[in-house]
Amino acid sequence: MTEQNKDNCCDCNLTDELLENIPDNEELEEISDIFKSIADPTRLKILFLLKNGELCVCEIFDALDKSQSTVSHHLHILKKEKIINGRKEGKWIYYKLNNPEILEKLAEFSKVIE
Template identity: 50%
Template sequence: MEISDKLKLLGDRTRLTILGLLKDKEWCVCDLVEILNMSQPGVSQHLRKLKAQGIVNETRRGQWVYYSLNVEDKPYIQAVLDELPDTQTLLSLLKPNYTPADCD
């Protein structure tokens, strides 16, 4: 049942996109808000669900929270992520002229 709960989260396009972006590096919430063109509470809600299932880690730096993948022990999720485009491809599709925000 635990695996099905985790995989169910990947059925949401936004969460799947977030995980695709996290494949190559950690991201600050402020960057994800800009890239996804969503409100900060909306992005945080998706990240909260992923964190609750142990799929992402969070690290607080000042007022910002940074997220990274936590899938080393979840090969079934890693297999899904392996099929997603790399970060640069996702960025070019979502925000062609994106430059990282100054979150500090």
């Protein structure tokens, strides 16, 4: 706490205790990146498309009615955050959720903030 803040604050001395409950900056950055990666309607649609299992990228293109480059961009972001993974079979890539519980957790989260 700065000297200026000490003059304007109570004498409770809880600062160290409060800071112990905050994850370190690296962990906060990771959490923030995950939220950013799913904070897009198209990426959320991709997650819901993959809810019932693996899909070929061509099926994702068709379902979203978006260009190949747009869908690829969104898939890349989700892959980077390890939310989905892909496997190549011939000339196609098949995507699936790394952990299907993510959709349940998102539903729980949205109920908490209602």
